[in-house]
Amino acid sequence: MNLDWLLEQTQTNLKLDWETGRKNMANRTVLATASGIDHKETGYFDLNSDKWDQHLKASCAIPVLNRKPIYSEEHYWVDGGLHAPIPAIEAYKRGYKNIVVIRTNPIGCNGNHEWLNRVKLSLPKTKTAELIDMLLTHEQAYNETEAFLLNPPDDVNIFEIHPHRALKSKLIGSDIHSLNHDYEHGKHIGQYFLRTMMSYCRCDCCQPA
DSSP states (O other), X not given: OOHHHHHHHTTTTTOOOHHHHHHHTTTSOOEEEEEETTTOOEEEEESSSTTHHHHHHHHTOOTTTSSSOEEETTEEEEETTTTOSSTHHXXXXXXXXXXXXXXXXXXXXXXXXXXXXXXXXXXXXXXXXXXXXXXXXXXXXXHHHHHHHHSOOTTOEEEEEOOSSOOSXXXXXXXXXXXXXXXXXXXXXXXHHHHHHHHHOOSGGGSOO
């Protein structure tokens, strides 16, 4: 996966309005999450900075699919989903008391690949063993966050937008029909969430124009 090419497409053939995006971020904090593979820490990078393109690439550098980790801030980074697949705990640590989680899996969808530990023992210091470590790291982080979401602290409200069934599209190799189907499903759920919130909240910012 060539992230430089993908980023270029968003500025040429599939133009995104980056200038308007920057203006919208002026009074907001927009962070990109990345996983440090050399120091095993999670990075939260402000996209309203001069290095936004490097930070954005780091946040979506999927291991194996991307040819090499992204070097930034004196460390090597890959997709933030490795260490923080749902960064709700970090949002809570930063003081947010109303957190909206948008997820691609139904609630309660977690995995258990402990058997891979036994496989890894027979594959010391190999690329396969490294991939197994990454999968187990991701799984542990996901399960910890799932437990947080199911039993959050008393001083926080968590709202989840999620599909009611498994998505048709996959990580790679999805056809256009599956992508469009999941897009429409997500759009419907998002609109339902906004209508529900507006029916409860009476502040000016939540009222339709």
